[in-house]
Amino acid sequence: MASSKLDSKIPENGNVEQKWTKYRSTVPLINPANKRSIEVIVIGSGLAGASAAASLAELGYKVKVFCFQDSARRAHSIAAQGGINAAKNYQNDGDSVYRLFYDTVKGGDYRSREANVYRLAEVSASIIDQCVAQGVPFAREYGGYLSNRSFGGTQVQRTFYAAGQTGQQLLLGAYSALMRQVNLGQVQMYTRHEMLNTVTIDGKCRGVIARNLITGELERHFGHAVLLCSGGYGNVFFLSTNAMGSNATAAWKAHKKGAFMANPCFTQIHPTCIPVSGEHQSKLTLMSESLRNDGRIWVPKKIEDAKAIREGKKNPNDLKEEERDYYLERRYPAFGNLVPRDVASRAAKERCDAGFGVNATGEAVYLDFAYNLKYKYGMIEAHKHGIKNPTEEQLRKLGKPIVEEKYGNLFDMYKQITGVDPYDNPMMIYPAVHYTMGGLWVDYNLMTTIPGLYALGEANFSDHGANRLGASALMQGLADGYFVIPYTIGAYLNGEIRTKPISTTHEAFEKAENEVKEQISKLLNIKGTHSVDHFHKKLGKIMWEKCGMARNSKGLQEAIQEIRALREEFWKDLRVPGTDKEFNPELEKAGRVADFMELGELMCIDALHRNESCGGHFREEFQTEEGEALRDDANFCYAAAWEYKETNNWELHKEELKFENIKIAQRSYK
Amino acid sequence: MAKGLFSYSIGKKFIMGLTGLFLVLFLVVHCGINFLVFLNDGGETFNAAAEFMAHNWIMRTLEIGLFLGFIAHIAQSIILTMENKKARKIGYAVSNANANSKWYSRSMSLLGILILMFLIIHLKHFWIVSRFTDHFSSGDETLYMEMKEVFENPIVVVIYCLAMIALAYHLMHGFQSAFQSLGLNHKKYTPIIKKMGLIYSILIPFIFALMPLAFYFQIIK
Amino acid sequence: MKITLKVWRQKNKNDQGKFETYQLNEISEDMSFLEMFDVLNEQLINENKEPIAFDHDCREGICGMCSMYINGRPHGPLRGVTTCQLHMRSFKDGDTIVVEPWRANAFPVIKDLAVDRTQFDRVMQAGGFVSVNTGSAQDANALLVPKDDADKAFAAAACIGCGACVASCKNASAMLFVSAKISQFALLPQGQAEKKQRVLDMVSQMDEEGFGNCTNTGACEAECPKNISLENIARMNREYLCASLSSEK
Numbered sequence A: 001m002a003s004s005k006l007d008s009k010i011p012e013n014g015n016v017e018q019k020w021t022k023y024r025s026t027v028p029l030i031n032p033a034n035k036r037s038i039e040v041i042v043i044g045s046g047l048a049g050a051s052a053a054a055s056l057a058e059l060g061y062k063v064k065v066f067c068f069q070d071s072a073r074r075a076h077s078i079a080a081q082g083g084i085n086a087a088k089n090y091q092n093d094g095d096s097v098y099r100l101f102y103d104t105v106k107g108g109d110y111r112s113r114e115a116n117v118y119r120l121a122e123v124s125a126s127i128i129d130q131c132v133a134q135g136v137p138f139a140r141e142y143g144g145y146l147s148n149r150s151f152g153g154t155q156v157q158r159t160f161y162a163a164g165q166t167g168q169q170l171l172l173g174a175y176s177a178l179m180r181q182v183n184l185g186q187v188q189m190y191t192r193h194e195m196l197n198t199v200t201i202d203g204k205c206r207g208v209i210a211r212n213l214i215t216g217e218l219e220r221h222f223g224h225a226v227l228l229c230s231g232g233y234g235n236v237f238f239l240s241t242n243a244m245g246s247n248a249t250a251a252w253k254a255h256k257k258g259a260f261m262a263n264p265c266f267t268q269i270h271p272t273c274i275p276v277s278g279e280h281q282s283k284l285t286l287m288s289e290s291l292r293n294d295g296r297i298w299v300p301k302k303i304e305d306a307k308a309i310r311e312g313k314k315n316p317n318d319l320k321e322e323e324r325d326y327y328l329e330r331r332y333p334a335f336g337n338l339v340p341r342d343v344a345s346r347a348a349k350e351r352c353d354a355g356f357g358v359n360a361t362g363e364a365v366y367l368d369f370a371y372n373l374k375y376k377y378g379m380i381e382a383h384k385h386g387i388k389n390p391t392e393e394q395l396r397k398l399g400k401p402i403v404e405e406k407y408g409n410l411f412d413m414y415k416q417i418t419g420v421d422p423y424d425n426p427m428m429i430y431p432a433v434h435y436t437m438g439g440l441w442v443d444y445n446l447m448t449t450i451p452g453l454y455a456l457g458e459a460n461f462s463d464h465g466a467n468r469l470g471a472s473a474l475m476q477g478l479a480d481g482y483f484v485i486p487y488t489i490g491a492y493l494n495g496e497i498r499t500k501p502i503s504t505t506h507e508a509f510e511k512a513e514n515e516v517k518e519q520i521s522k523l524l525n526i527k528g529t530h531s532v533d534h535f536h537k538k539l540g541k542i543m544w545e546k547c548g549m550a551r552n553s554k555g556l557q558e559a560i561q562e563i564r565a566l567r568e569e570f571w572k573d574l575r576v577p578g579t580d581k582e583f584n585p586e587l588e589k590a591g592r593v594a595d596f597m598e599l600g601e602l603m604c605i606d607a608l609h610r611n612e613s614c615g616g617h618f619r620e621e622f623q624t625e626e627g628e629a630l631r632d633d634a635n636f637c638y639a640a641a642w643e644y645k646e647t648n649n650w651e652l653h654k655e656e657l658k659f660e661n662i663k664i665a666q667r668s669y670k
Numbered sequence B: 001m002a003k004g005l006f007s008y009s010i011g012k013k014f015i016m017g018l019t020g021l022f023l024v025l026f027l028v029v030h031c032g033i034n035f036l037v038f039l040n041d042g043g044e045t046f047n048a049a050a051e052f053m054a055h056n057w058i059m060r061t062l063e064i065g066l067f068l069g070f071i072a073h074i075a076q077s078i079i080l081t082m083e084n085k086k087a088r089k090i091g092y093a094v095s096n097a098n099a100n101s102k103w104y105s106r107s108m109s110l111l112g113i114l115i116l117m118f119l120i121i122h123l124k125h126f127w128i129v130s131r132f133t134d135h136f137s138s139g140d141e142t143l144y145m146e147m148k149e150v151f152e153n154p155i156v157v158v159i160y161c162l163a164m165i166a167l168a169y170h171l172m173h174g175f176q177s178a179f180q181s182l183g184l185n186h187k188k189y190t191p192i193i194k195k196m197g198l199i200y201s202i203l204i205p206f207i208f209a210l211m212p213l214a215f216y217f218q219i220i221k
Numbered sequence C: 001m002k003i004t005l006k007v008w009r010q011k012n013k014n015d016q017g018k019f020e021t022y023q024l025n026e027i028s029e030d031m032s033f034l035e036m037f038d039v040l041n042e043q044l045i046n047e048n049k050e051p052i053a054f055d056h057d058c059r060e061g062i063c064g065m066c067s068m069y070i071n072g073r074p075h076g077p078l079r080g081v082t083t084c085q086l087h088m089r090s091f092k093d094g095d096t097i098v099v100e101p102w103r104a105n106a107f108p109v110i111k112d113l114a115v116d117r118t119q120f121d122r123v124m125q126a127g128g129f130v131s132v133n134t135g136s137a138q139d140a141n142a143l144l145v146p147k148d149d150a151d152k153a154f155a156a157a158a159c160i161g162c163g164a165c166v167a168s169c170k171n172a173s174a175m176l177f178v179s180a181k182i183s184q185f186a187l188l189p190q191g192q193a194e195k196k197q198r199v200l201d202m203v204s205q206m207d208e209e210g211f212g213n214c215t216n217t218g219a220c221e222a223e224c225p226k227n228i229s230l231e232n233i234a235r236m237n238r239e240y241l242c243a244s245l246s247s248e249k
């Protein structure tokens, strides 16, 4: 049953190709003079936030931007490596808006909203134009034209990139546009500020409460509309590829004020990350997906060998070919090492759980370049040099420069972190939490269920369904900010031009601020015995083990109980040093972890209710005989939007997903 | 010229670079003329050249330019050094700057002060005597003989030699630095400039230092 | 391994500050430098003392947030590496490590090892952008950029804004940072229209923020975690002189 509280506002007009164009031309406009008296608050300065803030400021709105880092340029988007997709068809390989749309819906395992994804594909080309005009130095060919590479889940070359620092360059582009507006006085920046509550007046979002992280002062800010561009919540798991500060607080506070949280259990786990090296580990580092082109993944065949390697008694290079289990090639002969992220991740976990892990913690598999280095590149080179019957050593020498040229920087980074040279030893890798497809439920306008409150970028749930394709998050963040919100916000603000700025002495502000004050003083006054990290690690462990790569009903039920118990302990035994009137990173963390404790529970509840496997959500009870994900389109073809009622209690609302342009089909990689 | 160019950081660098290069050129000329003492002709050629330099209005005018260059270089260096000191009022407890830069690059003002001290002594020895006293007017006393006299004193010789070492280090940084300050940095030419700079900064002070030594050890008479 | 840490502690901007010495006994050489600080902070919290405040976020060497002056060098002993990417295997058992915040008048200490770098933002606001509104761009491939220029512009744009250049420069000069941005735009056709005004405005703002002058010491280049080249400073000087001499204002 579709819920009456969820109106996706998908334009009725026309088929999917026409909806956006037609809608765009009919959204109400606001005249420039009126824009000047409208204030918009933007939380977050990542790709979504910076692009939205700059674009709105260019239109004439008065904008305030908040971020918790010391500069807008440091938002987590800066860390994205691989690239950004766009349906430019510069390579003449048959790409089109439809194909990008199709790939994204299919990649998302048919759990996204068609109209949104089509719009995303449609505006993707303009993003590249815009970024190039800003001076983003994308990779180029010798002729001066833009270069493309291919990425997982697609058969065309549509990924634009700037070495391994695409996110950085795109963000700096958006940041520079933002700085320009600050210079013009259109944007006011609030760095080292953390938003800790939203303010609702007569059912509409009217502002936020933010804490100045240097002085500890609480501030009230009014806005005719508030955009949450606060990123993803992968850090619920404690260990993830996300930045240390990435958090759910902004979204969660909004959720508790009435914004629905959609598909919170959809988490992407990336298969190739540097494994945990010990209890001290604070975060995980991604090794680009591109490595799987030439690296072969294996573990020892015999469990004794795995044990000997773990104890340091054996070296992986000692194991002969026939003593190795190339499990991906064994299980998926057609795709081999290039199966999609979710499949590769689950297979690694399966082997390690069975006792074949190869590092001290038992949670790592090998990604081995020796074979291709010698027998692929080495052979080609030997051939070029006319060497007949080359020795192993010769092949190694000949192949190494080729591998170095392709992956040099990644190999260096690996060596820096692990101290092991991947040219001589196989890399050790393990899956890690990387991205959250779930997020605040938004309609076609990107508005949450609270009028006037929007969610953009990774913070919303909209476009990636149950699994995101590589290079699509950057695209979505910038699409939302540059080309969607500047139009769709008019639909709401048009009704607000007569709303005078509401004084921040209004009782709603008072109340929201008191809520924040209360939480802070509660946190500071527990004066227990354990640090925030202590609890965060425990939460992460529960989430990773029971709501991670593979989930089952029993585990999830246990997890819910364990999280509740942990939360109780947290509120009894937490120790936060220092005061609230100073720069206090422990206090910041405490607030974030307090929210993760609640969000974690909802993720488990969502995972438990979804009795199917799809994309990043794998329920062990729902798999085919070969161990593949089994979707249930008859019962679960919907977005699950959760409404917060009270502690431990949520109400489920379903947004039915209709596929009118793409035929639903099963995915297979055998 | 733009208003206030020289009040901005880069404008100041520009002055340092220009005056520095100008002084570099002066040293070539000065060194060239002084080199004549090595002809070992009892100072005949050298004296003639010095005579020409001293009693020629073009040269006297150029000399004023030279002094202005020195003053500008020194004044600007003092301003820069003071400003730069102010940019970091609280220093580091531990600094391992040798890991990232050369000591003489970091000690340009110190080296400059040493050169300045030398210059004062030096001008007193020769220039003041030659321009403002009637020491040489009689005709039988020449600048060459003056040099011979001055460099009989071993202390003076030591001072001169030490000063030339300071000058060498000042130039080792200064020569290439001036090009960088003027915005001249090029993948192909900068390495050449750096090499030329190194040769220059060793060769010129070395030749200068040879003079007092040669007089003192009576290699030239 | 055992490590002795001498860390700068300063309660806030106005506090005097002093060094405190800490002993860490169980440090694994696989730990990153910041993870060692996590361990120390956990220890301090358990002892009911105040943990050390330091800036960090991505821990992948890209956000530019981490900023420790370690044994007399910004980001520690390795070249081309940020503090967060430094690992304990770069130190020996029994070492004493001295950790200080960036020191520059323009970067006042906020607390302990965290400093205020908003000055960089203001320099960017003065001109570190191309004035193009969303929507007015032409097709991306209508502008050809020679690969060489694109690569050079990218190398300059790789700056992470960490401030190690300022921290290492004996004059606390920000020229490497500023020149990297100016170079990026000077090298690209997109940056040409505003090239003169940009360099004049950014340099003027840089001076106003209280950074020192560059005397071409080269420490910044050697310590920059992203290997930003001194060539950029020369380019900025050149751009500045041309702009300044031909400016009509």
Ligand SMILES: Cc1cc2nc3c(=O)[nH]c(=O)nc-3n(C[C@H](O)[C@H](O)[C@H](O)COP(=O)(O)OP(=O)(O)OC[C@H]3O[C@@H](n4cnc5c(N)ncnc54)[C@H](O)[C@@H]3O)c2cc1C
Residues within 6 Å of the ligand: A043, A044, A045, A046, A047, A048, A049, A066, A067, A068, A069, A074, A075, A076, A077, A078, A079, A080, A081, A082, A083, A084, A166, A167, A193, A194, A195, A196, A229, A230, A231, A232, A241, A242, A243, A246, A247, A249, A250, A286, A434, A435, A456, A457, A458, A459, A470, A471, A472, A473, A474, A475, A477
């Ligand atoms: C290692 C890594 C590599 C990736 N590589 C790619 C890739 O190659 N291609 C791709 O498409 N995607 C990639 N992604 C995903 C992509 O980077 C992110 O999904 C995307 O950048 C998110 O952007 P955002 O603007 O939504 O949020 P973010 O960039 O995360 O920004 C969040 C902002 O919100 C602010 N904020 C958060 N909470 C608060 C609060 N309470 N108060 C005030 N401010 C707050 C923060 O300060 C920050 O400015 C990668 C992700 C990771 C982790």
Ligand code: HEM
Residues within 6 Å of the ligand: B013, B016, B017, B018, B019, B020, B021, B023, B024, B027, B073, B074, B077, B078, B080, B081, B108, B109, B110, B111, B112, B113, B115, B116, B119, B170, B171, B173, B174, B175, B177, B178, B179, B181, B182, C214, C215, C216
């Ligand atoms: C004949 C004598 C001298 C020569 C040939 C000379 C040459 C140079 C050169 C070429 C530079 C580099 C300029 C640049 O980087 O742009 C320089 C810098 C400098 N000089 Fe001199 N100099 C001389 C004397 C002095 C004296 C007498 C002083 C000071 C009392 C001095 C102080 C400095 C300082 C502080 C710098 C560093 C500033 C900078 O590099 O920008 N110099 N000098």
Ligand code: HEM
Residues within 6 Å of the ligand: B030, B034, B050, B053, B054, B063, B115, B119, B122, B123, B126, B127, B130, B131, B143, B147, B160, B167, B208, B209, B211, B212
């Ligand atoms: C060590 C070897 C040197 C010797 C033997 C030497 C000798 C002389 C002599 C004889 C004169 C007088 C010339 C005249 O009056 O016409 C003179 C002048 C001068 N010297 Fe030197 N000099 C030496 C090094 C230097 C150096 C290193 C500098 C600069 C840093 C320098 C700067 C000057 C200046 C500025 C004058 C006066 C200006 C002029 O008359 O041209 N000299 N020197």
Ligand code: SF4
Residues within 6 Å of the ligand: C158, C159, C160, C161, C162, C163, C164, C165, C166, C176, C177, C180, C220, C223, C224, C225, C226, C227, C228
């Ligand atoms: S130039 Fe280098 S050292 Fe300076 S801020 Fe940029 S990255 Fe850091």
Ligand code: F3S
Residues within 6 Å of the ligand: C168, C169, C170, C171, C172, C173, C174, C175, C176, C213, C214, C215, C216, C217, C218, C219, C220, C221, C230, C233
């Ligand atoms: S170290 Fe400083 S002096 Fe110039 S070359 Fe770098 S800014």
Ligand code: FES
Residues within 6 Å of the ligand: C055, C056, C057, C058, C059, C060, C061, C062, C063, C064, C065, C066, C082, C083, C084, C085
């Ligand atoms: S924490 Fe981001 S660069 Fe070090």
